Amino acid sequence: MKLLAVTSCPNGIAHTYMAAQKLTKTADEGDFDIEIKVETQGSIGVENELTPEEIRQADGIILAVDKAVEMDRFHGKKVLQCAVADAIRKPEALFQRFVDGNVPVYEAKVEKDTPLKSNDADEEKKEKGQNPFYRSLMNGVSFMIPFVVVGGLLIALSLGIGGEPTAKGMVVPEDSMWHSILMVGQAAFTFMVPILAGYIAVSIADRPGLAPGMIGGYIAATGSFYGSEAGAGFIGGIVAGFLAGYIAKWIKSIRVPQMIQPIMPILVIPLVTTLIVAFLFIFVLGAPIASLMQGLTGFLEGMQGSSKVLLALILGAMIAFDMGGPINKVAFLFGAAMIGEGQTFIMGALAVSICIPPLGMGLASLLAKRKYVEAEREAGKAALAMGLVGITEGAIPFAAGDPLRVIPSIMVGSMTGAVIAMLSGVTDHVPHGGPIVAVVQAVDNIPMFFVAILVGTLVTATMVNLLKKPVQDG
Template structure:
């Protein structure tokens, strides 16, 4: 069979962190490409007074509008690869090439099950450790050793990962997602500022994960019923974390690890066009940022709703700000929430110590065939 050998021994905590950072680093280009394409499409559509260019009805529109609709679809296609890629490369970091297919397929399944980003993280770790276990405990004669990494490990790892995701992890996470949606729906008649703060905090919590998706989905459902406050809160909160953390890296870049300084520029751009995932690498690098994201998003959302801003469309990017009722208040709320995250992130990222820690990262395990 085959052996996975790491160049150095590392603790489980360091191994998990390295795996997550590997997955995120491979995921970022897909997010950036998708977000920029969607931004081009939606900014272009705004010149024609269109705020829902993703709607299928524009498939039969005039040439330019149809082209913008296609661009938005291309961007969405790129973003749809986010979950498989992050799960696949987490698994790759743990089990090298044999873990790549089980991880990607597990991440794709996580998306289909409605478990979001957290489900994809779980799929990556499940796949990586399953492939490791298979490699350790399945023994083959030397004549069949080459079949291990290209047949037994990918096929067996994929099957077991899908079973674990479908029957053990997927259902609880999906149920949690639906229960949060029901809870938010039940709060629609309570204090509007409190509701806005709750939705804002949920959106800022996991940046595109199940908690975020539950809040945004519920806000859109209420929007269809003519209830605008939840949508206003969600659209404000979506962009506050990436803008806040991006501005922080521009103000004082030396406080952030080298690997995240360039990501800060992308984060700012992604925030402006309405993609919260730009802040994910920073939250994974320092989980204390999650608390700050929740606070900043909640404050910004509550402020926008409390001061009377109304966003009638499910658009968070800057190209939709001028269409919001009381848009100066709306923009001020975004600025205030982002400022909280900027200040907080500069407090928790300490520069040199974290940079040194990242420099000590252990290389990913190498796959070597035994003699």
């Protein structure tokens, strides 16, 4: 049997390539007599791209993706859609569905502007294998992240190198070269919400949703449109993206005369959708959402003591629980979005908790080798390297083999590190974690940043080794 696969996660870093490796390895082991080629759509673009001839000859396609991917090319083929984590944790079950013939044939109904009947829509939702809301949100996040990273790094570098301490904090003199770099960083941040909204809409309605989504996102982020001093922030961007996407998708489903069809996707759909989304935000949604964002920002600014500890505990637990999965991504999105609101202490706590699971499990495998099989000891070395660059997924091999001992241990470690970081004023200007963010000058209070990582790592390693038994004892 010849199968093809596409793997893609929102960040395009770890899950994308781990899923590809797992699918290839499982096929090579020979239990299913399957030949597979995997296309990865990671942060550096498409690699090992599937050719039209390979698609034509394939017996089926596995789409292990957490964001929107091009589907037209798979029309008429057996397509199994699932979360990227499924390809990492249970590739055998995915292969078995092809062996059993339990895979639906993909029909590109929506892309051909054919209205969906209600039962067709139900079937499409059923075949997604994943919450379409999450998929669309993560598509927007994946395109937003580079803008936040670039903007955050430029701002951090300009303040760290060219800034001067004043009564109002670090200020970059206007006649300095670093002031220009600061302005470039701030410009990058202005794209954050429009890009988020635009690519949420693209995930739902394809290209006709891009312009309405981005314009709606810009309106959401610009309070002057609806008489507010502050914009509606990332929450407004998410609302604008989904509004634009579903309105555009609805207009696409309307039957129109054949002579009008060519201008529908480039003129009618974007224009009508933009006007509707703009009207809703300017006159209905903008001001209430902006007030909500102002309240959230004020609440976060006023957090002290026990409230900060509680927030850190929640964020640390979410980051570690599914190691890059949906719960992790919700916490990560919150931290990344709040960078744009000036609340960088949230990302500071997340930056610590992100790297503790792989570092903790890597250290644990070194300290108590007899409690880990050879494959786990090798995975521990890789986990240490992944932890240094902030890839939480390095702990997945350990959690997959012993979830009841590993997951609580990494959660407690991440929660501990997050609390220390939160209480000691650690901040992070970019949406990433691990020691690497300190190397690029994105972190404030670097000594306590490393203290938090060290303590959290030791807590995880100690706890998991106390819970585990030597391999020979089961």
